Amino acid sequence: xxxxxxxxxxxxxxxxxxxxxxxxxxxxxxxxxxxxxxxxxxxxxxxxxxxxxxxxxxxxxxxxxxxxxxxxxxxxxxxxxxxxxxxxxxxxxxxxxxxxxxxxxxxxxxxxxxxxxxxxxxxxxxxxxxxxxxxxxxxxxxxxxxxxxxxxxxxxxxxxxxxxxxxxxxxxxxxxxxxxxxxxxxxxxxxxxxxxxxxxxxxxxxxxxxxxxx
Numbered sequence: 001x002x003x004x005x006x007x008x009x010x011x012x013x014x015x016x017x018x019x020x021x022x023x024x025x026x027x028x029x030x031x032x033x034x035x036x037x038x039x040x041x042x043x044x045x046x047x048x049x050x051x052x053x054x055x056x057x058x059x060x061x062x063x064x065x066x067x068x069x070x071x072x073x074x075x076x077x078x079x080x081x082x083x084x085x086x087x088x089x090x091x092x093x094x095x096x097x098x099x100x101x102x103x104x105x106x107x108x109x110x111x112x113x114x115x116x117x118x119x120x121x122x123x124x125x126x127x128x129x130x131x132x133x134x135x136x137x138x139x140x141x142x143x144x145x146x147x148x149x150x151x152x153x154x155x156x157x158x159x160x161x162x163x164x165x166x167x168x169x170x171x172x173x174x175x176x177x178x179x180x181x182x183x184x185x186x187x188x189x190x191x192x193x194x195x196x197x198x199x200x201x202x203x204x205x206x207x208x209x210x211x212x213x214x
Contacts (some may be wrong), residue, residue, distance in 0.1 A: 005107035013114030014085035088168035112151035118191030149192025
């Protein structure tokens with residue numbers, strides 16, 4: 001029996017929340033802050049999580065991730081403070097992937113967004129449970145649709161390309177460039193498209209929360 005692939009999850013959470021008007025990562029959804037809720041979901045499904053944060057977040061880890069210190073001691077939750085987060089998501093992604101390459105022997109990286117707490121646990125498990133190869137790109141799609149949502153898994157052969165990202169250029173062009181390697185996993189999960197950018201999105205999330213739980 002072959003060994004289970006080592007998949008490291010990278011949660012991107014170093015944005016400026018400009019459209020939200022405040023630090024949305026601490027906004028409460030039920031009892032938990034937005035980022036805390038997202039990270040807890042991935043910890044339920046994945047072994048190791050790396051959260052990409054801003055340098056200025058070093059003094060407010062308790063507010064962002066109340067259980068983070070305990071989980072860090074268990075070597076399951078790791079933080080990376082992005083040096084140039086204001087330069088765009090591509091920079092956060094590239095620096096986070098470099099951190100993972102330096103600290104883990106990853107067969108694949110699952111890239112998730114910290115402002116998407118609505119992704120179902122079963123979707124995450126389905127992605128990381130798929131047959132993963134070095135060239136794999138695996139993403140979720142709503143049944144009968146083609147648009148890939150989040151999170152997206154990249155096999156280790158794509159790590160160099162992810163490290164080369166810059167500015168606001170995300171991983172979409174890597175997906176387009178390697179379209180023949182993309183595996184679309186059909187899911188019944190509207191949460192794969194539902195990021196939280198405005199206060200109205202919080203209200204929408206609460207309205208659909210029961211649908212986005214499992």
